[in-house]
Amino acid sequence: MTRTRFDKELDNLQKSMEDIGKLCKEAILEATDTLFTGDYHEAEDSVNLHRRIHKSEREIEDSCLRLLMEQQPVASDLRVISSSLKAVYDLERIGEIAADIAELVLNEHLSIANDQLNLKSMVQTSTSMVDDAVTALSTKNLDLAQAVIDRDDIVDDDFDDAKKVLINNFSKDGNPEYLINLMMVAKYLEKIGDHAVNVAKWTKFVTTGKAGR
Amino acid sequence: MEDKITIENLNLYYSDFHALHDVNMHIQKNEITAFIGPSGCGKSTLLRCLNRMNDLVEGCRIEGSVKLDGTDIYGGDLDVTVLRQRVGMVFQRPNPFPMSVYDNVAYGPKIHGVTDKQELDEIVETSLKQAAIWDDLKDRLNKSALGLSGGQQQRLCIARALAVKPEVLLMDEPTSALDPISTSKIEELALQLKKDYTIVIVTHNMQQAVRISDKTGFFLLGDLVEFGETDQLFSMPKDERTERYITGRFG
Numbered sequence: 045m046t047r048t049r050f051d052k053e054l055d056n057l058q059k060s061m062e063d064i065g066k067l068c069k070e071a072i073l074e075a076t077d078t079l080f081t082g083d084y085h086e087a088e089d090s091v092n093l094h095r096r097i098h099k100s101e102r103e104i105e106d107s108c109l110r111l112l113m114e115q116q117p118v119a120s121d122l123r124v125i126s127s128s129l130k131a132v133y134d135l136e137r138i139g140e141i142a143a144d145i146a147e148l149v150l151n152e153h154l155s156i157a158n159d160q161l162n163l164k165s166m167v168q169t170s171t172s173m174v175d176d177a178v179t180a181l182s183t184k185n186l187d188l189a190q191a192v193i194d195r196d197d198i199v200d201d202d203f204d205d206a207k208k209v210l211i212n213n214f215s216k217d218g219n220p221e222y223l224i225n226l227m228m229v230a231k232y233l234e235k236i237g238d239h240a241v242n243v244a245k246w247t248k249f250v251t252t253g254k255a256g257r
Numbered sequence: 258m259e260d261k262i263t264i265e266n267l268n269l270y271y272s273d274f275h276a277l278h279d280v281n282m283h284i285q286k287n288e289i290t291a292f293i294g295p296s297g298c299g300k301s302t303l304l305r306c307l308n309r310m311n312d313l314v315e316g317c318r319i320e321g322s323v324k325l326d327g328t329d330i331y332g333g334d335l336d337v338t339v340l341r342q343r344v345g346m347v348f349q350r351p352n353p354f355p356m357s358v359y360d361n362v363a364y365g366p367k368i369h370g371v372t373d374k375q376e377l378d379e380i381v382e383t384s385l386k387q388a389a390i391w392d393d394l395k396d397r398l399n400k401s402a403l404g405l406s407g408g409q410q411q412r413l414c415i416a417r418a419l420a421v422k423p424e425v426l427l428m429d430e431p432t433s434a435l436d437p438i439s440t441s442k443i444e445e446l447a448l449q450l451k452k453d454y455t456i457v458i459v460t461h462n463m464q465q466a467v468r469i470s471d472k473t474g475f476f477l478l479g480d481l482v483e484f485g486e487t488d489q490l491f492s493m494p495k496d497e498r499t500e501r502y503i504t505g506r507f508g
Contacts, residue, residue: 047504047505047506050505051506116463116464117504118463118467118491118492118503118504119491119492119493119494119499119500119503119504120500120504121504122491122492123492123493252493253492253493
């Protein structure tokens with residue numbers, strides 16, 4: 045084997061992508077746990093995590109640009125580096141959305157006694173999508189990537205169901221502002237699913253050379 | 258697209274050494290085709306087959322066919338002098354003749370029977386313009402070509418090749434002895450020239466193949482491993498050996 049240094053840097057890049065994926069998952073869980081537990085420290089942690097995610101995004105971008113410049117990669121190397129460069133953007137967005145959820149929970153003192161909207165299930169599906177999308181990308185696992193893309197329907201359906209429940213509650217009683225805030229949390233979770241799908245689609249590009257549609 | 262050169266079942270032997278194995282390739286008109294591969298893979302040997310430069314190598318034997326516009330260049334219907342006028346060549350190291358700039362370019366046309374001074378003047382000017390070096394050299398036409406920089410010498414050699422109005426231009430690592438600026442000029446030139454010529458280039462500079470060629474052929478140990486669109490070959494090669502070579506992981 046030649047190019048051992050380059051191979052090592054590609055390994056590091058892969059590892060950084062897995063790490064930022066873990067941070068994103070953690071950020072979503074901490075932001076949303078507060079909803080169910082009322083522990084506001086967790087939401088504060090999520091805001092801090094976003095700073096780390098943002099910093100990590102910058103570092104990944106820098107190392108991708110440096111590798112492009114130094115190594116002039118082609119073929120699978122080029123695909124790995126360019127897809128990392130694209131996917132890290134989606135991961136950073138996920139981190140930012142998690143921070144948005146955390147801020148909303150903190151500022152509006154949101155908490156859920158009765159999870160009518162099934163937010164817990166949305167959290168579970170969307171975090172598993174983030175997790176699997178990052179794993180699929182770093183292990184070049186097309187089947188896992190496809191599973192992420194397919195699972196997006198579940199989050200979308202959950203979101204539609206949540207909307208129906210909310211509309212129903214609006215007409216009954218309730219505090220409209222609170223309901224709108226919950227609606228936003230559901231929308232954020234649905235959006236996280238979309239970004240996870242984007243990450244998964246880059247696995248297709250890495251493996252087949254064709255941009256995922 | 259139209260085949261300019263068609264290589265069919267080409268095998269080449271240097272005495273007992275089997276240097277090219279059953280090569281098949283369609284080189285298309287007005288395209289740049291790049292040959293890449295490690296040293297000794299057969300890429301330069303194949304390039305030299307295209308204007309019968311291997312005829313000069315003792316013990317060299319060729320089977321199969323190389324057709325130029327459908328005529329087999331090894332079939333006896335095409336005189337070697339005519340072939341080399343139609344298929345010109347530029348080498349790795351610039352090799353101007355030890356004579357003036359003017360005489361370097363006029364040499365070929367004179368050999369091919371052009372005697373009229375005005376006609377020669379026109380050929381020299383047109384060829385130097387085509388090689389993008391007229392402005393550099395128009396006031397130094399009578400100076401020795403050996404006094405030019407390496408990059409200028411190489412463009413002069415391209416002008417010299419163009420002076421006999423070839424159809425195909427073979428380039429054997431034309432920029433490996435040049436600095437980056439001269440290299441860019443030769444690359445730009447190749448891209449301009451492909452409008453009028455068919456170009457085949459051997460290069461060790463992979464990025465050069467990516468930048469200028471339409472098709473790329475990867476050779477290994479005398480085999481044409483993979484041949485196709487350059488973009489495809491460098492983004493998603495079909496053969497594992499191509500992938501390993503172009504990504505620099507050839508142990």
